[in-house]
Amino acid sequence: MKAVGIILAGGKNERLGALTKSRAPSALPVGSCYRAIDFPLSNMTNSGIKKVAVITQYNSRSLHDHLSSPKWWDLGSKNGGLFILSPYQSSDNSLWFRDTADSIYQNLTFLRRSKEQYVVISSGDCIYKMDYNDLIAYHEAKNADITIAYRNVPENEDIRQYGVLELDEGERVLDLEEKPLEPLTRLGSIGTYVMAREKLIELVETVVSEGKYNLVRDIFSRYRKRLRIFGYNFKGYWCNLGSTQSYFDCNMDFLKADVRKKFLEHPYIKTKPKDEPPAKFNSQTSVVNSLVGSGSILNGDVHDSIIFRKVFLAEGSNVSNSIIMEGARIGHGCVVEHAILDKEVVLADGTRAVGKPGAPVVIDKGNTIGE
Amino acid sequence: MLLAGGQGSRLGILTASKAKPAVPFGGKYRIIDFPMSNCINSGVDTVGVLTQYQPLQLNQHIGIGTPWDLDRRVGGVMMLAPHVKREHGEWYTGTADAIYQNADYIDQYNPEYVLILSGDHIYKMDYSKMLDFHKKNKCDVSLAALTVTLEEASRFGMMNIHDDGRIYEFEEKPEHPKSTLANMGIYIFNWSVLRDALERDNKIHSDSDFGKHILPMLLNEGKRMFAFPFDGYWKDVGTIESYWAANMDLIQTIPQFDLYEDFSKIYTDSDHQPPMFTGAGSDINGSILAEGCEIYGRVYNSVIGPGVVVDEGAMVKDSIVFSDCYIGKGVVMERCIVDTDCTIGENVKIGEGDNIINVHRPKIYDTGITVVGEHSDIPDNVEIGKNCVILGKTTPADYQDGRLESGQSIVKSVNPNGVRE
Numbered sequence: 001m002k003a004v005g006i007i008l009a010g011g012k013n014e015r016l017g018a019l020t021k022s023r024a025p026s027a028l029p030v031g032s033c034y035r036a037i038d039f040p041l042s043n044m045t046n047s048g049i050k051k052v053a054v055i056t057q058y059n060s061r062s063l064h065d066h067l068s069s070p071k072w073w074d075l076g077s078k079n080g081g082l083f084i085l086s087p088y089q090s091s092d093n094s095l096w097f098r099d100t101a102d103s104i105y106q107n108l109t110f111l112r113r114s115k116e117q118y119v120v121i122s123s124g125d126c127i128y129k130m131d132y133n134d135l136i137a138y139h140e141a142k143n144a145d146i147t148i149a150y151r152n153v154p155e156n157e158d159i160r161q162y163g164v165l166e167l168d169e170g171e172r173v174l175d176l177e178e179k180p181l182e183p184l185t186r187l188g189s190i191g192t193y194v195m196a197r198e199k200l201i202e203l204v205e206t207v208v209s210e211g212k213y214n215l216v217r218d219i220f221s222r223y224r225k226r227l228r229i230f231g232y233n234f235k236g237y238w239c240n241l242g243s244t245q246s247y248f249d250c251n252m253d254f255l256k257a258d259v260r261k262k263f264l265e266h267p268y269i270k271t272k273p274k275d276e277p278p279a280k281f282n283s284q285t286s287v288v289n290s291l292v293g294s295g296s297i298l299n300g301d302v303h304d305s306i307i308f309r310k311v312f313l314a315e316g317s318n319v320s321n322s323i324i325m326e327g328a329r330i331g332h333g334c335v336v337e338h339a340i341l342d343k344e345v346v347l348a349d350g351t352r353a354v355g356k357p358g359a360p361v362v363i364d365k366g367n368t369i370g371e
Numbered sequence: 372m373l374l375a376g377g378q379g380s381r382l383g384i385l386t387a388s389k390a391k392p393a394v395p396f397g398g399k400y401r402i403i404d405f406p407m408s409n410c411i412n413s414g415v416d417t418v419g420v421l422t423q424y425q426p427l428q429l430n431q432h433i434g435i436g437t438p439w440d441l442d443r444r445v446g447g448v449m450m451l452a453p454h455v456k457r458e459h460g461e462w463y464t465g466t467a468d469a470i471y472q473n474a475d476y477i478d479q480y481n482p483e484y485v486l487i488l489s490g491d492h493i494y495k496m497d498y499s500k501m502l503d504f505h506k507k508n509k510c511d512v513s514l515a516a517l518t519v520t521l522e523e524a525s526r527f528g529m530m531n532i533h534d535d536g537r538i539y540e541f542e543e544k545p546e547h548p549k550s551t552l553a554n555m556g557i558y559i560f561n562w563s564v565l566r567d568a569l570e571r572d573n574k575i576h577s578d579s580d581f582g583k584h585i586l587p588m589l590l591n592e593g594k595r596m597f598a599f600p601f602d603g604y605w606k607d608v609g610t611i612e613s614y615w616a617a618n619m620d621l622i623q624t625i626p627q628f629d630l631y632e633d634f635s636k637i638y639t640d641s642d643h644q645p646p647m648f649t650g651a652g653s654d655i656n657g658s659i660l661a662e663g664c665e666i667y668g669r670v671y672n673s674v675i676g677p678g679v680v681v682d683e684g685a686m687v688k689d690s691i692v693f694s695d696c697y698i699g700k701g702v703v704m705e706r707c708i709v710d711t712d713c714t715i716g717e718n719v720k721i722g723e724g725d726n727i728i729n730v731h732r733p734k735i736y737d738t739g740i741t742v743v744g745e746h747s748d749i750p751d752n753v754e755i756g757k758n759c760v761i762l763g764k765t766t767p768a769d770y771q772d773g774r775l776e777s778g779q780s781i782v783k784s785v786n787p788n789g790v791r792e
Contacts, residue, residue, distance in 0.1 A: 032646030033646050255648075268644065269644075269645070277630035278397070278661040278675075279659065279661075281657065281670075282624050282656070283656045285656065287653070288649055289650060291646040292649065294661070
């Protein structure tokens with residue numbers, strides 16, 4: 001493989017509220033048994049990348065826990081491997097990462113010691129499946145300095161949350177504006193880039209020496225005329241966990257047959273195994289149009305929901321249009337609708353946790369309600 | 372040392388192309404996962420697995436022991452197959468002979484104690500407690516003992532003991548049992564005692580066996596042999612019926628055997644990590660289902676393995692389905708075991724008709740359960756009775772009038788290793 005990978009997983013995001021109080025956005029649980037970072041990380045190893053750096057900063061404990069052993073992503077190897085890069089003190093620097101480009105700058109040794117020609121960069125909180133070989137082949141065919149993957153953002157999505165591209169007919173980037181007030185196109189960057197490793201080292205060193213620290217704004221936008229920057233149109237499913245609502249919607253997308261099949265088919269998304277026993281459906285239960293994680297024991301009714309691992313649902317309870325994270329326990333006669341129950345939430349008998357469509361109620365990790 | 376070389380012939384076609392310890396169990400596990408997990412949960416981190424009969428799937432499953440944290444720099448898991456030695460090579464001819472032929476492997480670690488296990492049983496046990504017992508009683512040999520009823524005792528090797536637990540007599544399947552302590556085939560030996568006994572017995576018996584030779588010999592010599600009482604769940608899954616029943620034990624609302632507690636977890640290797648999906652028209656009751664299943668039909672009182680699809684309108688009842696099977700639309704299936712990677716065509720009916728014992732293998736298929744072997748296909752719209760056996764890619768021409776009567780078999784072996792059915 002001629003690329004190394006970098007996953008940017010250090011950011012924080014206020015719009016995720018309580019969901020990221022004790023975890024990084026890239027560590028958000030998704031689709032019954034995954035965490036967000038499993039998607040870009042599996043894309044990397046499924047594409048044949050042997051050496052991946054994950055840059056962490058905000059609430060990094062959750063990610064370090066999840067990535068504690070690289071073998072689950074086939075990265076436990078002598079050549080290559082998984083590199084977790086967190087801020088550290090040294091004789092000439094004791095700063096946090098000031099932004100994306102700076103986080104790469106402070107870890108340039110990783111890139112300098114690599115021999116691969118290219119670097120694939122992905123953000124850690126995007127849910128998608130991509131073969132980066134296609135992206136690299138496109139990059140080479142265009143003789144590009146930088147290639148930015150983008151998607152045609154549907155009308156019902158707010159494109160102002162994206163980096164918006166303007167392309168010429170040859171897909172070359174004419175303009176790139178981060179979160180524009182008045183977007184000119186519907187082409188949104190998906191936070192996945194490829195460029196030559198040497199070029200990235202050079203650019204990052206230059207902009208940081210000028211006191212600029214952002215990868216998109218200070219490199220891609222600023223250099224759009226000097227460098228050959230191209231857009232790569234990604235047509236598959238993609239979702240960013242940018243807000244509580246998009247987190248909710250992204251999970252619910254797994255109930256759509258096409259999205260689910262894409263993610264659950266070969267090449268598999270890999271995650272840290274927990275070896276839970278098979279899910280148990282007792283004689284009272286009714287579970288329809290839902291995902292169920294292993295180790296769960298279900299006695300009540302569930303529909304249109306995402307049930308993670310080791311969830312216990314007592315008889316006479318009703319869960320609908322909700323996300324129930326790992327280890328949650330729901331007592332008898334509870335009603336859970338349009339809700340996100342974070343990990344290890346306990347609902348006492350008869351508790352109601354009812355949100356509204358478009359505004360799910362979130363119960364914080366580990367809380368006990370109704371006692 | 373885990374003895375995993377047996378065929379388990381009474382499991383019929385389930386062991387046609389895999390050793391008994393490799394037979395799937397409880398949805399996502401294989402039988403060998405239970406002793407393997409017990410080992411690591413008991414702090415035993417050096418495990419030799421003795422293979423002989425059809426070891427391919429076992430080797431694949433165990434690999435370098437990663438699922439059990441046995442991928443270690445020192446110790447870990449080692450697959451031990453029969454091999455050619457300086458003068459000649461031979462198969463493992465008995466349980467003790469298999470250990471004798473691998474004495475070098477054990478000597479490398481120069482252990483004080485050796486734990487002998489078989490890969491045939493479903494149970495959870497903390498072997499470290501048995502070792503404490505062994506040390507406390509200054510045993511030469513300790514044997515785990517299951518308390519059975521007097522009626523059951525005539526099916527087991529029984530141990531008669533003094534009040535202090537010391538064994539004074541073994542009785543093989545006694546007509547008039549004197550005790551209720553059955554030998555579970557779990558032994559701890561002082562390695563020096565065992566090594567010496569193996570060497571001596573090898574000169575007498577070429578098929579050296581623990582139950583028949585080694586244990587009686589050591590007892591006669593007055594060695595300190597104690598029975599370690601075990602009162603937990605323990606099931607031999609040696610027959611189709613007992614295998615089926617042990618699986619069904621797992622689906623009880625409050626099962627006797629608990630897989631869901633966090634201590635002493637059972638570990639396994641699985642390609643399948645994705646969650647399972649229940650479709651809009653599904654109805655699932657009293658069942659356990661492993662990762663990656665997609666259920667659009669009905670599943671009652673069944674154990675469903677990873678990656679199984681039960682299509683719309685199908686009903687799976689009182690059955691066990693191994694991994695990666697497709698159960699077609701409108702299938703009705705009762706008391707059936709379907710091995711890995713099978714396709715059951717649309718509107719197939721299995722398990723109807725009279726309970727006629729299988730005419731080819733009357734001692735194996737006699738309790739009404741129909742078994743479909745690995746990689747088999749069943750064409751659309753056929754009806755299959757009870758105690759039937761199907762193996763291979765069957766076509767409508769294989770079914771006279773679209774039926775396979777109870778007690779009949781279709782075995783189309785495509786296995787180059789030959790199927791011993």
